[in-house]
Amino acid sequence: MTLLPHHYDVLILGAGPAGTAAALALHGHGLRVALVDKAHFPRDKVCGDAIPGPTLTAIRRLSESWYQELVAVQPQAPAKASRLVGPGGQELVVHWQKPTFNSPRQDFDFQLLQLVRRHTQTTILENHAVRDVRTDEQGVELVLADPTQLPLSAQLLLACDGANSVAVRKVLPRPLDRRYHCAAVRAYYTGLTGFDEHTSEFYFLRDYPAGYCWVFPVGGGVYNVGFGLLSAQVAERRVDMKQALAQLLRQHPQLVGRFAGARQLSEVTGFGLPLAGRRLPLAATRCLLAGDAASLIDPLQGHGIDKAVISGILAAEQVVRCFQSQDFSLPYLRQYEAAVQQKLGRRLQRSYRLMRLLAAWPGLLQVGFWLARLPGLQRRLVRLIG
Ligand SMILES: Cc1cc2nc3c(=O)[nH]c(=O)nc-3n(C[C@H](O)[C@H](O)[C@H](O)COP(=O)(O)OP(=O)(O)OC[C@H]3O[C@@H](n4cnc5c(N)ncnc54)[C@H](O)[C@@H]3O)c2cc1C
Structure with a gap:
């Protein structure tokens, strides 16, 4: 049996853009953080591979040097224009002002994780599939799929485990709409x-x-x-x-x-x-949801990497406030929902209405x-x- 040093302040479930951004944003606050993923990186993620500009802006706000490392990702194709072709063959070419690029997620997500590895004290647990998530007023426990491994426990959980989130199924279950x-x-x-x-x-x-x-x-x-x-x-x-x-x-x-x-x-x-477009609860007892686990993909463009990074950072900021004030109550955690709504909500709701109209x-x-x-x-x- 493998015995792990298994108690942390914060567990981040999922090392995609939401989870890695959260780990980067938690750096320097003296918290014991573990980032848990079932995959071993580099791993593929089914995606269009268009890295939206706000992704890079958000990382740059955390650190200029982390941003510089990220924009050196290879392979990549600088995205200078989009060509839109209508149903009748009409064309529209849009030239983008802000620098951004397309990059296979296998490479991009690996580079994000490398930033966490190189620049933070986060414990990175790859090949750790989580089977069950248990939360109560005292804390959170992740039960691993490998029965020989002890559960991981923490004061707070950031659920960043994507579109088929086990955390959502366990703590905030909702039918597929x-x-x-x-x-x-x-x-x-x-x-x-x-x-x-x-x-x-x-x-x-x-x-x-x-x-x-x-x-x-x-x-x-x-x-x-x-x-x-x-x-x-x-x-x-x-x-x-x-x-x-x-x-x-x-x-x-x-x-x-x-x-x-x-x-x-x-x-x-x-x-x-x-897809985003409605107000869903993003906080539960001792748990915050970010990225696809929080249903934050823009309904019109299909962009979710930027929303994942931005919500991961907002969730990390709420976590820091919780530890500073030693307040882990649900009403306090819910301040994160307001922050997401303020930063992303209005635009995503407008995108949803437009998508439905079309x-x-x-x-x-x-x-x-x-x-x-x-x-x-x-x-x-x-x-x-x-
Ligand atoms: C076909 C397609 C095209 C897309 N194109 C684009 C695009 O071009 N641009 C864009 O911005 N967005 C695009 N998106 C959306 C984008 O892929 C997601 O919004 C983004 O990946 C969300 O990041 P995340 O960190 O929330 O989740 P993910 O990137 O899904 O990361 C979740 C992580 O959690 C881990 N995990 C899951 N379950 C468990 C478990 N039980 N135990 C342990 N680990 C677990 C996974 O291994 C994974 O590494 C596309 C999506 C699809 C499906």
């Missing part, structure tokens, strides 16, 4: 022609309102190609997402020729996106593309969709 959930599939390809290495492409489709297909360069001639759709539509129309993507690549007039010599580098893999009235998308041609309106529309 397909109106706030998206399904998506993706694979890596090389050998595409006619794509720019610095432009991410989005294809909006007449057959699938409020969904889109993407082709994102991730560096070294490799592209992340995927398709996402609101889960309510997937269920209603019984869409086979993998087949739908294959069909798009075979039939879309703007893709078929450019994929003619493509070589698929990975399996088509699917994963869920828990799902209900697909013709609006055509109007949007048409309006974007008018001088002065493009910038406003781009600001609206982010």
Whole structure:
């Protein structure tokens, strides 16, 4: 039997962007922190690999040198523009001002974890799958899937374990609401022609309102190609997402020729996106939720990495306040919910309303593309969709 030094001040469950950002933000406060993940890094994560600008801004606010280390991640493709193709073939090219990039999550998440490893005293426990989460007024306990390992315990838990969070199932269970959930599939390809290495492409489709297909360069001639759709539509129309993507690549007039010599580098893999847009409880007894566990993905763009990092940092700030005041009560923990609402809530709710509008009235998308041609309106529309 392996005996672990198993008691900590704070346990962070999940070492994705939310968990690693929380560990970085807890640095320097004298807390004993453990970051627990079932995977061994570098590990893959099904994603579009577009690292939204606010992710980097949030890390830069924590430390300029950590930011500099992160932007040196390889491979990566600086994202300078987005090309949006409408259902009728209309085009809109948006040039981005703020520096950002696309990078396979296998590399990006590993670099985030390396920052934690190099610059903090966090205990990193990889290959530690958590089977059960127990909380009460005294603290929290994580039961590991490996029965030979002792449970881990702490004063507080930051649940950053993603879209299929065991912590959410155990401490704040809620049924899946397909109106706030998206399904998506993706694979890596090389050998595409006619794509720019610095432009991410989005294809909006007449057959699938409020969904889109993407082709994102991730560096070294490799592209992340995927398709996402609101889960309510997937269920209603019984869409086979993998087949739908294959069909798009075979039939879309703007893709078929450019994929003619493509070589698929990975399996088509699917994963869920828990969307933001409603106010869910983000705090429970001795526990805060961040990132996908808190359902914070932007319903319009599908961006969740930035929300994960920002909410991870906000959760860490609340944890620090709890230890400073020795107040671990639920009402005090709930201050975190207010902080998330203030920082992200209004924008995410607006995105959700817009996404629903486009799902209900697909013709609006055509109007949007048409309006974007008018001088002065493009910038406003781009600001609206982010
Ligand atoms: C197909 C697809 C495309 C997407 N494209 C983009 C995009 O281009 N840009 C963007 O910003 N967002 C995108 N997203 C959303 C983005 O992937 C998530 O919002 C982001 O990964 C959330 O980070 P997180 O840290 O909350 O969770 P994750 O990144 O999911 O990390 C959770 C961690 O918890 C660990 N874990 C889970 N359960 C356990 C357990 N029981 N025990 C121990 N460890 C556990 C996992 O191993 C994992 O490392 C996409 C999502 C999908 C599915």
